[in-house]
Amino acid sequence: MTHAGHSLRIERLKFAYGDATILDGIDLSVHEGEFLALLGPSGSGKSTLLRLIAGLEAPTAGLVSAGGRPVAGPGTDRAVVFQHYALFPWMTVVDNVAEAVAKAHPTLSRGERRERAQAQLARVGLGEVGRHHPFELSGGMQQRAAIARALALESPFLLMDEPFGALDPINRARLQDLLVEVWRGSSPRRTVVFVTHDVDEALLLADRVAVMGANPGRVIAEYPVAFDRPRQRAALFKDAGFHHLREEIADALDADTLAHLEAA
Numbered sequence: 001m002t003h004a005g006h007s008l009r010i011e012r013l014k015f016a017y018g019d020a021t022i023l024d025g026i027d028l029s030v031h032e033g034e035f036l037a038l039l040g041p042s043g044s045g046k047s048t049l050l051r052l053i054a055g056l057e058a059p060t061a062g063l064v065s066a067g068g069r070p071v072a073g074p075g076t077d078r079a080v081v082f083q084h085y086a087l088f089p090w091m092t093v094v095d096n097v098a099e100a101v102a103k104a105h106p107t108l109s110r111g112e113r114r115e116r117a118q119a120q121l122a123r124v125g126l127g128e129v130g131r132h133h134p135f136e137l138s139g140g141m142q143q144r145a146a147i148a149r150a151l152a153l154e155s156p157f158l159l160m161d162e163p164f165g166a167l168d169p170i171n172r173a174r175l176q177d178l179l180v181e182v183w184r185g186s187s188p189r190r191t192v193v194f195v196t197h198d199v200d201e202a203l204l205l206a207d208r209v210a211v212m213g214a215n216p217g218r219v220i221a222e223y224p225v226a227f228d229r230p231r232q233r234a235a236l237f238k239d240a241g242f243h244h245l246r247e248e249i250a251d252a253l254d255a256d257t258l259a260h261l262e263a264a
């Protein structure tokens with residue numbers, strides 16, 4: 001048997017709510033340390049697929065495995081970041097992160113947890129705000145704190161559901177850069193699944209893009225994204241290869257939408 005490491009495998013996955021089939025026939029692998037973007041239109045089941053990987057939903061048929069073991073529920077090996085910050089409002093920012101540190105290192109003292117939490121906050125540029133409560137922070141800062149919290153779990157898998165979707169373009173760009181910097185700077189690298197409906201975001205961040213179509217949700221195409229890293233937006237947006245890939249993806253999405261309209 002080959003060593004699965006921190007890879008993900010999704011095999012013949014089907015997911016239905018009652019009679020409504022949301023996902024069908026999904027086969028997808030993400031290898032250890034890879035950054036995969038799940039891209040698709042609204043309703044193609046991206047969030048549902050991420051929730052299945054997170055263990056927040058159970059497959060109707062087929063299998064999801066993480067690190068060679070079937071996913072049977074949520075676990076501290078898979079940190080999740082949602083679009084809307086999942087911070088506890090009654091705790092200070094540093095305590096929010098310290099709570100995640102405690103999950104990764106249950107034997108640490110309260111002081112040590114806070115110290116590590118503080119270091120994690122500094123890493124995302126929030127070294128000064130630990131003693132505040134989440135509501136005292138801007139949206140961008142709250143999302144930074146949510147990322148710090150996810151990183152503090154030290155989990156090999158990072159699952160992100162449109163984490164920057166609610167941010168203004170400047171904060172969005174900053175957090176995209178921060179995420180890639182943290183991901184590239186970690187050893188071993190985390191295995192990332194990042195849901196987005198933004199083609200440019202997928203091509204800027206990911207090693208590979210899995211494009212999903214709707215009715216039912218399934219993977220219609222996969223594209224390796226081989227641009228050198230670190231990637232600079234300005235250079236990338238001028239690159240002919242970038243535009244070519246963008247068009248191919250847009251064509252795949254259009255062809256799928258058209259096929260459904262014709263079948264309807």
Ligand SMILES: Nc1ncnc2c1ncn2[C@@H]1O[C@H](COP(=O)(O)OP(=O)(O)OP(=O)(O)O)[C@@H](O)[C@H]1O
Pocket residue numbers: 017020022040041042043044045046047048049197217
């Ligand atoms: N709890 C639920 N009960 C019934 N149907 C649901 C439920 N949650 C999601 N769905 C349906 O599942 C389908 C996929 O939803 P999902 O949120 O996974 O798509 P998505 O690609 O992430 O969309 P978006 O980009 O809008 O977030 C949709 O048709 C949605 O209506």
